[in-house]
Amino acid sequence: MVNTKLEKQLKNCQSLLPEQLSDIVRSKLNETYQIIRETDNSNSHVQKKKHVSKNFNKWWISTAAAGILGVTVLASGFVSPAMADALKQIPVLGQIYSLWGENNEDSGVQQAKDFITNVNQSVTHGDVTMNIPTLLFDGTRILMNITTPGNRLDSEPNSLPSDANRGAVDTLEVLYKGQPLSWNSEFMDGKTASSLIVQVTNTTGINQNVQFPDQFDLNVIVTLKGYDIPFQFVLPVNKTTPVTVLTSEEIKHHDNINLQISKLEITPITTQLSVEYKTKPGQRMEKMLASIPSEYKGANGGIIALQYDIVDEHGVQLKPIGSHPISESYNIRFEPFKTLPRTVTIKPYLVVSEGQAPAGVIGRWENKNMIKKYIPELETVLSVQ
Template sequence: MNTKLEEQLKSCQSLLPNQLSDVARSKMNETYQIIRETDNSVSSIERKTNSSRTINKWWVSTAAATILGVTLIASGFVSPAMADALKQIPVLGQIYSIWGKNNLDPGLQQAEDFITNVNQSVTHGNVTMNIPTLLFDGTRILMNVTTPGNHLDSEPNSLSSDANRGAVDTLEVLYKGQPLSWNSDFMDGKTASSLIVQVTNTTITNQNVQFPDQFDLSVNVTLKGYDVPFQFVLPVTKTTPVTVLTSEETKHHDNINMQISKLEITPITTQLSVEYKTNPGQSIEKMLASIPSEYKGANGGIIALQYDIVDEHGVQLKPIGSHPISESYNIRFEPFKTLPRTVTIKPYLVVSEGQAPTGVIGQWEDKSMVKKYIPELETVLSVQ
């Protein structure tokens, strides 16, 4: 497998585009020099007799593959032939599947220019867990986690056994000691050795967190059958521009006091921050009790308004994930293709739910949902 990886890397060298910057070209040359030096440092006899050297060499080549791919992706000069060659390399195939055009998350389809190469790995026993790349746009963090040759998926709540040994048991993401909300998807089908983890700026107790532009993020993963957790401390840096719109205006209707406190627009995400206000001296419980039942969720204790985001041309953004429901929360939408002049936030109630067609798994465009818009609560924001 190591020999095949090296051959694939070397075959990419002839496909390097002429337009690469001096910095990118220098990094490419350094990467190939690493491959050549590693190849010369291990003789054919050592390859047959020293398995640890072979494993180390495989990880050097894997790291080289990651450097090569991320540098080329970030350069913006990947030709179709080069892209096809890169996709054949296991590590880069995973990166392309996560950050590439087939991803269901619209923001990630244009994420190549903003990927950060962290390339961290932790080994316990015969399993190495690697976090090669991540992306942070100020509103959410996305990272890919890989364990080559190991199956991370298992049946929900299943116990450790030979069949699911090495599957993910627990995953914890911490910012300054606070556990953050996250979700994940397996990106490579039946092999399930790679997953993408999305981390939001909300704690598991539903408190919003204001991330700085640079910080450290702790990631702790335990696998079934392994007592020692895989622990990472990842340097996170915001790599995208952001346009922040704020409003101090509070809209009033049917005892609802609603404020669109912030709208953050990045090339990857559009994030809406919503707050429901109490009257002076009023408790949250009394505020909720005063609101008509049609605005409340199934249990009657929370406001169930949802939101559409529309620009001046009527282009409507699709949500990323589900709408949270509470007194103060963030909602994430796909990015705008171009920065709008004005943005209208349109609250609505779901009158009747649509159902996904038979056999559809994952995201789908719900055209049968019936919405009741609340024009009295609409907010229009101007983009300066």
């Protein structure tokens, strides 16, 4: 019988679960304990030659068990305050909970529990083991967490390698078929900063959109300060969510702007809007832009600066996720609908007065004092049901 701190912690979590759990959830919990026992028994028959190997085996058992239990418990929909405290105490699982649980303000992620994929990949160089335990892919964006137990990934910007910041993230690349994809990240575990959330979009570094298939491999390459060898992962990515795709051939015209809302993708995690500005037959993009009144253009005067609201038939408006791009053709991501609407109205607008976000706010933020000038001539209504 295994008698470890990890198993005691897992049993503590199990004791906090309600009796009415489904057979599937119960079987997953049993699977967790079986992995611990089988791995522990197999290790007891093999002489551990190196201290590093012994530590890695223990860490792998913890990660595998935590990954299965974490996805199972979160998917069960039952996370009481007592359960949350218990989850936070388990290595790796506490970081998984930080990603998919209470610390994430992304409403799409809060609805993601049934769609999390357990990948449990790890790479070790020297005294650092980096792990990607879970990810989520809904066809429009990928969310993953990168953890290094006992190692701090954060450091001062542009700081040189030193004893103080050794092990902090230096570079991070996410590649699809060799193309670098746009991504953003944040640390989820405060001062320890050993867990990183990475959001990857289907936009390349040169602002081109990629159409992801339902299944593909993603390359993640991370270098740490003070370490010469990069941590390289090849992650199997699978779309696990349903998607409703709305398309339109309609082009709206106003003030020499030719606007097409080419696609709207609705998933339980994300609502993604695809916008295109069209030229007339034989017209060059530069000439089309030159013909548009200056009030529609960005600070440099060369790009259309329209932004967009998405509203359902009840007047419910979605909040954007991340920054609002400005280009001739681009994708804009919004939070998901709580229920699938009957109709969706895409409302272009110009920002007359925006204001500034409060200090320390990064990413999703909406200024209630923002003054918008809507352009009703360019509105598009899409029927969903």
